[in-house]
Amino acid sequence: MAILSKEEAKKIIDKVLAYSKADEMSVGLSGGRRGNIRYARNSVSTSGESDSLGLSVTSVFGKKSGTATINEFDDASLEKTVRRAEEIARLAPENPEYMPMLGPQKYLDTSTFAQSTANINPEFRAQAAFDSIDPCRKKNLTAAGYMEDTTGFTAIGNSKGLFGYNKSTSVDFSITVRTADGTGSGYANPDVNDVSKLSTRASTEIAMQKAMASVNARALEPGKYTVILEPTASVELLQNMMRSVDARSADEGRSFMSKKGGGTRLGEKLFDERVTIISDPMNLELPQSPFGGGGGGGRFGGGGNDGLPQEKRTWVENGIVKNLAYSRFWAEKKGVQPIPGPGGFIMLGGNQSLAEMIKSTDKGILVTRFWYIRAVDPQTQLYTGLTRDGTFYIENGQIKFPVKNFRFNESPVIMLNNVEALGKPVRAGGNLIPPMKIRDFTFTSLSDAV
Amino acid sequence: MNRRDFNQMLGLGAVGMLAPTMPAFARSVSAEALLEPGLDIAVKKRLADAALNAAKAKGATYADVRIGRYLNQSVLTRENKVQGIINTESFGVGVRVIVNGCWGFASVGDARNESVVAKAAETAVSIAKANARLLTEPVQLAPQKGFGEVSWKAPIKQNGFEVPVKEKVELLLACNAAAMKNGANFVNNVMFLVNEQKYFASTDGTYADQDIHRIGPSFTVTAVDPQSGKFSTRNSLSAPMGMGYEYLQVNPADKVTGITTRYNTGYDMLEDITLAAKQAKEKLTAKSVEAGKYDLVLDPSHTWLTIHESVGHPLELDRVLGYEANYAGTSFATLDKWQSKNFQYGSKQVNFFADKVQPNSLGAVGWDDEGVKTKKWDLVKDGVLVNYQAIRDQVHIIGEKESQGCCYADNWSSVQFQRMANVSLAPGKTPLSVEQMIKDVKKGIYIIGDGSFSIDQQRYNFQFGGQLFYEIKDGQIAGMLKDVSYQANTREFWNSCVAVCDESDYRLGGAFNDGKGQPSQSSAVSHGSATARFSGVNVINTARKI
Structure with a gap:
């Protein structure tokens, strides 16, 4: 499986950075395994597994940037990729909103990885599907379900000394159970980092109860x-609402967070006082990547926000809007600290x-x-x-x-x-x-x- | 459809524009690399034969191989800025086999020699063997004759990748400037180009080489009134098309004039965005609709989405059978309704056809992804349900001897399955213009452009918005409305269709990103119609105070 250790990842990133002739350069390196099993009409329809390992290089000249990617790791291929990113950057139009890369950051050590999930194999997936289909068959119910597991790592680095590494696992299981006559239907959709916390049979039994009760x-x-x-x-x-807690669109007057007469509704009481919403990458029930999440658009291919660290943050407290997400560009324009949007959130x-x-x-x-x-x-x-x-x-x-x-x-x-x-x-x-x-x-x- | 993921990736957030999805395993390349030739056809045939032979040697009773090169370009702008230029290439091979009556699939990226694709074929065989242990319904594959070595090329006039990026940037920025000059506060404007170079081969003896091109320019213009804290948007009235860059050639013959200009196979972005800016501003102070029953006059730029959701999806046979129960859903259009031969899906004016050969459409190809020659067929005739969309392992269920050619995979790494054909509403047979149609409406709303859309998992109850709404009073357009959505039941809605304009008003709409399957795959599909009138539809007012 294409899971590199922190040391292995850093070695590759450092090597790539050494090839740079650009003003600034960032490197994203990620890989892992994604497996799935799908079933419908009480029978497995498809299952698969794929490994991937890829490197993305972004080179910058002034305010012009270019990105090239590669999945070969010999020295010649790596250098060629750097040259290609530089060539694309030279030809790119200037981005007036370009922000210089961040220097070294301190990232939290979050618990997003579970060995039990990394151990999943095709037999495990088949058993998980069987555990879901079997009780349905016995009760003359019809199961359609899907389980997807991922085990992967992401490493980021740049020419200003920033480096981050995170290993993570996840399992997403969804099950729809229907009665044979199609008059009842039930559903369950648990998601976990650690597959030992998932029972496809128990989740299916919840969906079965709902199917039978909804006839x-x-x-x-x-x-x-x-x-x-x-x-x-x-x-x-x-989730939709939380994706819209962006300061820029609020300032621009095109968000529910926009204030009549201009500006944002930061500090206003917008919800019932019992509503408090936070994000916390260290939460053991909901561990998050220390540099991921939050609206995307970042330089590290989905890492988001240029490698800004995630930390515990309050978005709404007792109904009052406490924070909005600020991109680095918008934060500088408004003279505030940048705040990445939350990966996952916690509503108390x-x-x-x-x-x-x-x-x-x-x-x-x-x-x-x-x-x-x-x-x-x-x-x-x-x-x-x-x-x-x-x-x-x-x-x-x-x-x-x-x-x-x-x-x-x-x-x-x-x-x-x-x-x-x-x-x-x-x-x-x-x-x-x-x-x-x-x-x-x-x-x-x-x-x-x- | 799933627009959110890509919007999030671009940081477009709440801006609800039609954004494309990128193919799997794509790598960033330079714009010039998009014009490099792919593998020579003789090499592709050699790779394909290696995979087919390996599959047969390991016990496959059927095998097909797809060698795919997927090229995409996105040019992203806002106001006077270029946000990004993304060129990607994804190349690899997918092999599908039947062993012991069970499907198996495996894929491999960057496959350029025989041993690698043969190994993928062997993996597909071993997956089929493993899955066969849990099999309850062995695959029944409809017979398909081999076509030998054939090819199909989209009949484009200008390959969009040959147009310099600079020229595209200049067009988008000039359009954005026109919007800002005409009252817009913000503009997001994206151009998206696709070239699918697909080579298919199967143990039936078909070797099909195909070259497919698609283009999708789309923008969202926003007008803001800081005093009231209100904003409004107007999206482009362009359609993603199965065309080359010629779609952006301004041609008066392709324009449909009226309350606003709409376009056929030639899109005038500058004109549309100028109008959009004015209309977004006008929307801010437009009259809020009074909820109630109205006759709706729906422009093809709107109707495509209603057809897509309430006709295209429920008539997909895999949904009817329950294969999508856990994701996209099932269907109200069950087999018993089709078997009755008298299920009135719509009024007598309503004729829907599926079509994989329509020129300029997103779904047009010569052969589908399991080697079936594409065609056109009826789904609803004179209002009665007569057929579905099916593929080779399903057609026996509806008594057909051969597949209708709806099989598609969005990438070499994805397994092909049943996807929606272009599904369209046939134009009316008697001459009828939009003006004549509106003249007969006493209390109605004329809707142009697609907006918010939502429908239940069996495709009964839906709600649609739009881009532009005009009140019709006693046969005259009385002014702009806002806060309009209509809710209806699919069957009641299509049975309330009282008239469809004639062929001269027939136009295509469509989407790049119809989502289905787990893991989800994206498919591009067009839907044609002429302006149609529906009587007594329930309209709600969507204004709220927060």
Whole structure:
């Protein structure tokens, strides 16, 4: 497998840097293995595994930069790549927003790597699929699922002495279980760094329960409802909102963070006071790369933000906007420190479990998943999408019956002003999110989809 | 479709422009490298034979090999700045086999000699053997005659890669300047070019060499009113096309004039962006729509996306069968509805056809990625569901003897599977202009350009926005509206279609990045239509206060 150690990676990067004739040069080196297994109709359809190791060189003359990449590592190929990057840079138009490269940075030692995940092999994947398909077959249910595992490393370095290295693993598993007659459907989508924390059977059993419980759904009138959103439901809306916490677009007047009359809404109370959102690369439940994340566009091919270190940061505290992401260019223009956007975020909550939240609900709807979420109006963060794979009516603290799926038109900003209760955060889609009870959530039409 | 990943990569964030996706395993190269010839055809044949022979020797009952060279160029600008010029090349070989009734696939990058591709074929065989142990439904592959050594070239007039980057930058920056001069506060403007050089060979005896070109210019213009804190955007009315650089040649015959200019196979970016800047500004103070039932008059620059989501996807046979249940979803258009021969998908005016040969379309090729000669066929005839889109291992399920040629992989490293053909709404048979159509509308909205889109996993309930909305009152256009989205049920919507304009108004729209499969693959597809009218559609007001 193409996992280089920190020392091996540094050796290659240093060698490449030594070939440079440009004003500045940065090198990104990454590699690893990606494996997957896919199944549908209770049968494996495809599986595969691929290794990759690649080097990316960016050379800069003045404010002109060029990038070339290579996956061969002999001296001649490396030097040729450097020359090509320089040639592309000389021909490139000037980028007036170019920022000189960062010097040495101090990076946190985060725990993104798990040996158990690195040990995954084709037999492990086949067993994981079997553990998911088998219980479904036995109950005459139909499983369609996908598991993807990655084990890799990223190393970055530049001619000003910056060097960073991170090793990481991840596993993303999704399972849809449908009843044989197609009238019930359930879903689960856990993601972990450490595969020993994943049981495809246990996740499949959750999806099976939801599939069986969602049969014979009744139609309710669309309108405003109190909803309990499982983290798998709310994650995408919150992610979309968090991707927009960018200072530049706010200053430019084209963001929900733009202030009437000019400027940003930094420091304003925009949400209910129980809303606090942070990011913390050292969190053991949600470890993050020490130099990754945050909006991309960086020099290190997805590393983002030129190698700025990630650290613990508060974005929203007690409903007040505490930080916006500043690119290095925009930070300099505004005379503030650059802040990379968060990789994954953590929304703090309370101690209530989902079951306890249901118990304390007089009337409401339990939403287990939203799907096909698209922006309707970026000004207000209005999104539309639909419930899917198990939606239930709650009355007097109990789930009474499954309901037909709804289309919603709602803004996470409005949603986070209508908070009734927040539960204990759990990991969903690379973030930690509490189950939430929200009043006046807007459903605008019904769907016949199961 | 998944636009977000690439937008994030470019740092475009919330700017909802149509951004392209890059092929897998692509490496950055110089613009000149995009014009270098690929492997000689004799070498490709030798590599292909090595893979096919190795697969057969290891027990494959069928094998195909795809040698792919994928070239992309993106020129990215905002206002008066070039944000990036990205040239990429991705080259490699993918081998697919059937062993013991089971598919196996393996790929290898930068494969230039026989032993490497033979090894990939052997890996594909061993994967097929391993997967066969869990097999419940052995592959039934529709027979396909071999075509021998054949070739197909997109009928382009000018290869976009031959146009100097400088010229492209100058065009984009001149357009951006025009937008700024006409009231825009911000402009993001991207030009995207694709050349797929694909060589396919199979144990059926086909060796197909194909050269496919696509172009996609697209911009987003933003107007800001700092006093009110409001902003509005207007995206380009261009379409990504299966064309060369000739798409950017201004040609009066390709213009459709009216409340705003729309384009056929020749796009006037300067004119469109100038209008866009004025319209983005006009939108800021436009009347907010009153929710309710309206007759909708939909321009082809809008309708393509509604067709894509509510007709193209539900009529993909793999979705109907459940293969996409965990990702893209299944379909309401189940086999029993097709078998009934009387499922009224739309009104009698509604005829949808699938087409892999339409000139200038994104999906046009000579042979698909499993060696099937492409064609055109009906999906919905006089409103009735008559067929699906299927590939060789599925067509037996719908009683067809040969595949319809919808197999596609987005890269040499991806396994080919069923992808959407160009699916289009046939123009009306009797002469009808847009002006005549609008004259008959008492209370309606005329929608131009595609906007927000969302549809459920079985393709019943959808919601669409747009770029430009005009109120129609008593047969006249009464002014611009904003905050418009319409919601409908697929079958009710297409059954509410009361008229389609004639062929003279037929135009293509489309997308580069239709996402499907796990791991997700991207496919480019066009959808044609003439302006169409729908009665009594539910329109909602999307304005909110935060």
